[in-house]
Amino acid sequence: MSETVLVVEDEPALQETLVYNLQKQGYKVESAGNGRTALEIARQQKPDVILLDIMLPGLSGVEVCKTLRREGYPSAIIMLTARDDEIDRVVGLEIGADDYVTKPFSMRELMARVKAHLRRTDSIREELEKIKSAVSEQDTLAFGGLVINRTRREVTLAGQTLVLKPQEYDLLLFFGEHRGQMLSREFILERVWGWDYVGDSRTVDVHVRWLRQKIENDPANPERIVTVRGGGYRFEG
Numbered sequence: 215m216s217e218t219v220l221v222v223e224d225e226p227a228l229q230e231t232l233v234y235n236l237q238k239q240g241y242k243v244e245s246a247g248n249g250r251t252a253l254e255i256a257r258q259q260k261p262d263v264i265l266l267d268i269m270l271p272g273l274s275g276v277e278v279c280k281t282l283r284r285e286g287y288p289s290a291i292i293m294l295t296a297r298d299d300e301i302d303r304v305v306g307l308e309i310g311a312d313d314y315v316t317k318p319f320s321m322r323e324l325m326a327r328v329k330a331h332l333r334r335t336d337s338i339r340e341e342l343e344k345i346k347s348a349v350s351e352q353d354t355l356a357f358g359g360l361v362i363n364r365t366r367r368e369v370t371l372a373g374q375t376l377v378l379k380p381q382e383y384d385l386l387l388f389f390g391e392h393r394g395q396m397l398s399r400e401f402i403l404e405r406v407w408g409w410d411y412v413g414d415s416r417t418v419d420v421h422v423r424w425l426r427q428k429i430e431n432d433p434a435n436p437e438r439i440v441t442v443r444g445g446g447y448r449f450e451g
């Protein structure tokens with residue numbers, strides 16, 4: 215799907231030139247000659263970049279930009295300014311524009327800016343996707359029929375939700391995150407209960423016993439949380 219650029223410019227010759235050059239770059243191009251039309255198109259088409267002239271009949275480019283930002287419009291807005299002194303307005307008013315070019319501008323430079331902003335939007339989108347999928351991947355830990363959902367702090371066994379005390383949950387999650395590792399009682403105590411916990415390593419044993427009753431087929435012969443002689447515990451999954 216090609217990206218959409220909206221050109222907002224009331225000078226017909228310039229608008230035409232911009233549209234022509236953008237189309238040549240392979241973009242889908244929409245155009246508007248005044249602020250109100252620009253707003254309508256922006257809301258409907260959700261272009262990826264808007265080239266927005268400041269001096270427009272009726273609603274100015276500044277107003278259009280402010281309105282779109284107020285509505286949460288996420289894409290890049292590049293202001294086209296006719297005079298240098300308008301730059302101060304664009305920058306100073308904090309209207310929410312991402313960039314500006316001063317007329318007369320080189321078409322090559324403008325195209326480069328458009329491309330740069332599209333790339334940025336793309337990479338932000340990609341980052342968000344990556345974060346989203348990483349979160350959902352790490353959201354749950356599954357061991358056979360035992361599933362730990364970190365976001366909801368919920369544990370299910372064969373589809374049944376287990377009722378766990380907060381400390382039992384924390385301990386099980388800690389085991390789940392260190393599957394296959396030998397974990398000493400002291401280490402578990404320190405990491406799950408914290409440095410300032412007043413208690414001893416028997417606390418760990420007690421909680422392991424409770425957990426085994428909830429997650430083991432045969433708590434007397436545990437297969438998930440195994441005791442390592444002289445060491446501590448190892449979670450087999």
Ligand code: CA
Nearest residue numbers: 224267269270
């Ligand atoms: Ca103008």
